[in-house]
Amino acid sequence: MNTATFGVPPQDAGVASATLNTGQQIGGSIGTALLNTIFASAAARHPTPATPVHRHPAPPPTGMSLIHGYTTGFCVAAAIFAAGAVICGTLFRSGPLPPRIHPGRGGPTAGRHRPHRLAAPHPWRKP
Numbered sequence: 526m527n528t529a530t531f532g533v534p535p536q537d538a539g540v541a542s543a544t545l546n547t548g549q550q551i552g553g554s555i556g557t558a559l560l561n562t563i564f565a566s567a568a569a570r571h572p573t574p575a576t577p578v579h580r581h582p583a584p585p586p587t588g589m590s591l592i593h594g595y596t597t598g599f600c601v602a603a604a605i606f607a608a609g610a611v612i613c614g615t616l617f618r619s620g621p622l623p624p625r626i627h628p629g630r631g632g633p634t635a636g637r638h639r640p641h642r643l644a645a646p647h648p649w650r651k652p
Contacts, residue, residue, distance in 0.1 A: 556605075560598050568594030 533541040571590035 560602055563601050564594040564598035567597035 529545050530538060530541045568590045571593040
């Protein structure tokens with residue numbers, strides 16, 4: 526979350542965070558629908574065994590088609606995760622992030638939190 530919103534001016538941080546959350550929700554919904562479609566189409570296209578296997582009755586075709594659908598869905602999900610890991614590893618910057626510099630403020634410490642000075646000095650603090 527911090528890396529995704531890094532470099533965004535403080536006045537736009539809420540909008541950037543909301544956009545990131547919305548993207549995550551939409552991506553999760555589309556990904557679930559895609560994997561469900563892949564599972565259903567793989568289960569529907571699985572051939573049903575009509576002959577006994579090794580002199581034993583064949584397992585029910587529904588069970589075998591479900592296993593085939595789940596296996597196909599998990600393999601596609603693993604391929605998507607592997608591709609995403611490669612893409613993230615390629616695009617990820619190495620080293621520390623540069624300091625924030627906002628227009629109009631300047632300086633290497635711009636954007637960092639600076640505590641406000643108190644109106645009256647405290648007796649135990651040196652000014």
